[in-house]
Amino acid sequence: xxNFSQTVQHIRSSEIRDLMKLATxxxxxxFAGGMPNxxxxxxxxxxxxxxxxxxxKKKTAFQYGPTPGYxxxxxxxxxxxxxxxxxxxxxxxxxxxxxxxxxxILGMEFINPGDLVMTETPSFIGGIAVFKTFQARIKSIPxxxxxxxxxxxxxxxxxxxxKILYVxxxxxxxxxxxxxxxxxxxxxxxxxxKNIILLEDDAYNELYFNNEAKAMTTPIMALNKTDVEVVYTxxxxxxxxxxxxxxxMLASPEIYxxxxxxxxxxxxxxPNFTQVLAHEFMQKGYLEPYLHKIRQEYHExxxxxxxxxxxxMPQEVQWQVPQGGFYFWLKLPEGMxxxxxVKDSIIKGAVFVTGKTFDPxxxxxxxxxxxxxxxxxxxIDEGVKIIAESVKKYMRVYS
Amino acid sequence: xxNFSQTVQHIRSSEIRDLMKLATxxxxxxFAGGMPNxxxxxxxxxxxxxxxxxxxKKKTAFQYGPTPGYxxxxxxxxxxxxxxxxxxxxxxxxxxxxxxxxxxILGMEFINPGDLVMTETPSFIGGIAVFKTFQARIKSIPxxxxxxxxxxxxxxxxxxxxKILYVxxxxxxxxxxxxxxxxxxxxxxxxxxKNIILLEDDAYNELYFNNEAKAMTTPIMALNKTDVEVVYTxxxxxxxxxxxxxxxMLASPEIYxxxxxxxxxxxxxxPNFTQVLAHEFMQKGYLEPYLHKIRQEYHExxxxxxxxxxxxMPQEVQWQVPQGGFYFWLKLPEGMxxxxxVKDSIIKGAVFVTGKTFDPxxxxxxxxxxxxxxxxxxxIDEGVKIIAESVKKYMRVYS
Numbered sequence: 001x002x003n004f005s006q007t008v009q010h011i012r013s014s015e016i017r018d019l020m021k022l023a024t025x026x027x028x029x030x031f032a033g034g035m036p037n038x039x040x041x042x043x044x045x046x047x048x049x050x051x052x053x054x055x056x057k058k059k060t061a062f063q064y065g066p067t068p069g070y071x072x073x074x075x076x077x078x079x080x081x082x083x084x085x086x087x088x089x090x091x092x093x094x095x096x097x098x099x100x101x102x103x104x105i106l107g108m109e110f111i112n113p114g115d116l117v118m119t120e121t122p123s124f125i126g127g128i129a130v131f132k133t134f135q136a137r138i139k140s141i142p143x144x145x146x147x148x149x150x151x152x153x154x155x156x157x158x159x160x161x162x163k164i165l166y167v168x169x170x171x172x173x174x175x176x177x178x179x180x181x182x183x184x185x186x187x188x189x190x191x192x193x194k195n196i197i198l199l200e201d202d203a204y205n206e207l208y209f210n211n212e213a214k215a216m217t218t219p220i221m222a223l224n225k226t227d228v229e230v231v232y233t234x235x236x237x238x239x240x241x242x243x244x245x246x247x248x249m250l251a252s253p254e255i256y257x258x259x260x261x262x263x264x265x266x267x268x269x270x271p272n273f274t275q276v277l278a279h280e281f282m283q284k285g286y287l288e289p290y291l292h293k294i295r296q297e298y299h300e301x302x303x304x305x306x307x308x309x310x311x312x313m314p315q316e317v318q319w320q321v322p323q324g325g326f327y328f329w330l331k332l333p334e335g336m337x338x339x340x341x342v343k344d345s346i347i348k349g350a351v352f353v354t355g356k357t358f359d360p361x362x363x364x365x366x367x368x369x370x371x372x373x374x375x376x377x378x379x380i381d382e383g384v385k386i387i388a389e390s391v392k393k394y395m396r397v398y399s
Numbered sequence: 400x401x402n403f404s405q406t407v408q409h410i411r412s413s414e415i416r417d418l419m420k421l422a423t424x425x426x427x428x429x430f431a432g433g434m435p436n437x438x439x440x441x442x443x444x445x446x447x448x449x450x451x452x453x454x455x456k457k458k459t460a461f462q463y464g465p466t467p468g469y470x471x472x473x474x475x476x477x478x479x480x481x482x483x484x485x486x487x488x489x490x491x492x493x494x495x496x497x498x499x500x501x502x503x504i505l506g507m508e509f510i511n512p513g514d515l516v517m518t519e520t521p522s523f524i525g526g527i528a529v530f531k532t533f534q535a536r537i538k539s540i541p542x543x544x545x546x547x548x549x550x551x552x553x554x555x556x557x558x559x560x561x562k563i564l565y566v567x568x569x570x571x572x573x574x575x576x577x578x579x580x581x582x583x584x585x586x587x588x589x590x591x592x593k594n595i596i597l598l599e600d601d602a603y604n605e606l607y608f609n610n611e612a613k614a615m616t617t618p619i620m621a622l623n624k625t626d627v628e629v630v631y632t633x634x635x636x637x638x639x640x641x642x643x644x645x646x647x648m649l650a651s652p653e654i655y656x657x658x659x660x661x662x663x664x665x666x667x668x669x670p671n672f673t674q675v676l677a678h679e680f681m682q683k684g685y686l687e688p689y690l691h692k693i694r695q696e697y698h699e700x701x702x703x704x705x706x707x708x709x710x711x712m713p714q715e716v717q718w719q720v721p722q723g724g725f726y727f728w729l730k731l732p733e734g735m736x737x738x739x740x741v742k743d744s745i746i747k748g749a750v751f752v753t754g755k756t757f758d759p760x761x762x763x764x765x766x767x768x769x770x771x772x773x774x775x776x777x778x779i780d781e782g783v784k785i786i787a788e789s790v791k792k793y794m795r796v797y798s
Contacts, residue, residue, distance in 0.1 A: 062640030
């Protein structure tokens with residue numbers, strides 16, 4: 001069970017870590033880790049590309065590279081992002097050591113202790129962790145089915161101006177939702193003439209399950225006709241492998257210039273070894289067929305998961321069916337605490353992450369995140385059954 | 400000339416960068432970049448190891464890993480560091496994204512704006528850059544032939560207590576010197592009972608050219624019988640390839656615990672892809688023969704460089720012959736400015752880095768760093784000749 005310790009790492013919650021220690025069984029079914037499936041990585045393709053690679057390029061892979069990234073990869077990525085309507089000619093692109101480093105760099109550039117940063121709730125734990133590291137004051141705005149609650153946001157913005165507003169519009173981690181186009185445009189309108197950086201985290205952009213969802217994935221930055229300062233981040237983690245530690249940041253020249261200097265002081269450059277491989281992967285046309293394959297695979301898992309949830313979960317549990325990405329976000333009846341459920345289900349052999357973990361205010365007690373990405377398809381039904389039984393048991397006890 | 404842009408990146412001096420732009424000739428001989436030789440990387444070995452690797456391990460390479468590092472690599476590295484007398488049982492080891500990230504993490508952990516950090520002068524520009532990023536107040540102590548000037552250090556320590564003292568005891572970048580054992584012990588004695596972190600950067604430990612130098616490379620941390628808090632950093636950059644972006648930090652459990660949390664917020668984990676390969680490289684016994692080979696190669700370059708310097712440089716120019724590492728550190732007569740020399744030599748086809756770049760106070764005008772690591776052996780004589788001619792021309796003009 002080599003993924004178990006990784007799962008623990010990526011939950012980033014000491015509470016859950018303690019629970020995990022209780023589970024010594026190696027056959028635990030984990031809906032916990034928000035990571036790609038180990039069996040879906042393009043191992044054979046990368047091996048083939050590495051073998052066929054030009055010897056000079058191989059040497060380059062071992063050497064230092066320029067701080068903003070391996071130039072051919074920057075070029076390939078620029079053309080790729082252009083197809084998404086992103087402003088690659090007026091803005092500057094930088095390769096980062098995972099997209100989390102991009103968030104970190106932006107934090108170093110803009111956040112002083114006590115500064116206000118706004119996030120969605122729930123939000124990505126890695127993002128929350130960065131903002132907390134820089135001692136930001138975090139206010140969070142609830143998510144609705146089609147994106148951030150604009151009225152709640154407007155109410156706060158009437159009184160306060162955050163340095164950064166951090167959003168994940170596509171196949172949200174953990175909420176699984178996608179922003180409607182209307183809401184993207186209204187959000188830009190709302191931020192107009194305000195001195196707020198909109199940090200758009202688009203790690204799941206490619207993982208749509210149908211054409212309708214695909215049409216909705218156009219980044220907010222690509223829709224921006226206002227003066228809003230959008231910083232866009234993306235990642236190779238979900239479309240190639242997190243082990244490459246490669247992400248990117250697209251930002252205005254002003255933000256980019258400082259970001260580059262900061263990155264130089266953090267790690268000098270991102271790994272050239274994996275940058276060279278990522279470039280081969282894009283350049284030789286392997287990305288698109290690979291995406292086609294993993295979209296189907298995650299789509300199948302989503303379907304199996306939805307079927308199992310419908311079969312086993314009591315009707316009081318609510319969720320939206322995700323149209324892409326890795327996550328189901330389940331709402332338990334008010335007053336219930338998902339922690340009690342995971343305590344029970346982990347003993348029976350299934351684990352997930354409680355909603356509280358994804359809430360900057362550590363509330364949201366009655367939510368659960370179930371990731372279907374990194375598990376065998378044949379485990380899904382059994383795993384959901386276990387968790388549903390824990391839910392029912394809890395409901396019997398506390399009702 | 401694929402290394403030119405990289406060289407420019409690694410000089411990190413806008414002044415030199417501007418000079419570089421003047422040099423449009425592609426046949427420039429560069430003594431500037433402090434990086435390993437492109438032609439010496441173990442490309443064939445890594446390719447072979449990757450092909451033979453266990454399929455499950457290959458999948459692991461694509462996935463997230465634990466924040467402190469890929470466990471088998473941590474184990475292998477621990478055994479390796481044990482052979483150097485380092486306290487791997489009482490202290491904790493963490494893999495970092497290059498050793499520069501380790502310095503950066505320590506900066507985040509300990510430096511508040513205005514805090515005093517002490518360095519050697521000259522010192523590694525990457526280290527200086529990190530301390531400046533965290534707005535440290537930097538005081539630097541001159542280096543002597545056998546290490547830091549202890550009297551000058553003692554004088555400062557009588558008045559002030561820095562948070563960190565940053566030293567590079569082995570085959571110093573840029574000064575090329577190695578600390579004597581006596582000076583290492585006296586330094587520990589001097590820091591005893593003072594609340595100062597000794598940050599020991601040992602990136603060049605393995606690159607000794609003879610047994611006498613080898614015997615001197617024992618890390619200060621390994622000699623520490625006092626209560627001095629030593630944090631030890633090392634790197635795969637010089638013993639495998641900088642493109643792997645892998646370094647490490649060995650620190651007390653207290654420092655390690657916070658460092659781990661900080662690293663989680665910076666990039667979550669270092670690249671598993673290159674960690675898995677680095678582990679294979681160590682595990683399968685490839686490291687020692689590779690080190691044997693590169694020591695010989697750099698030794699030969701050192702000899703060619705020393706011969707050329709003796710042949711061409713006027714007697715007013717002084718230097719120590721490095722017993723390991725990558726660098727000659729040349730002292731020009733007082734009052735001379737190395738910038739004038741590089742301006743001239745770059746037009747004639749040879750470039751190096753001026754000493755000022757390595758001085759936190761940006762003084763040291765009459766020094767030059769000549770790296771012999773990343774060039775063809777047959778370029779050394781010609782390159783040194785060009786620079787020596789520029790020195791002589793300058794001496795004629797200004798004397």
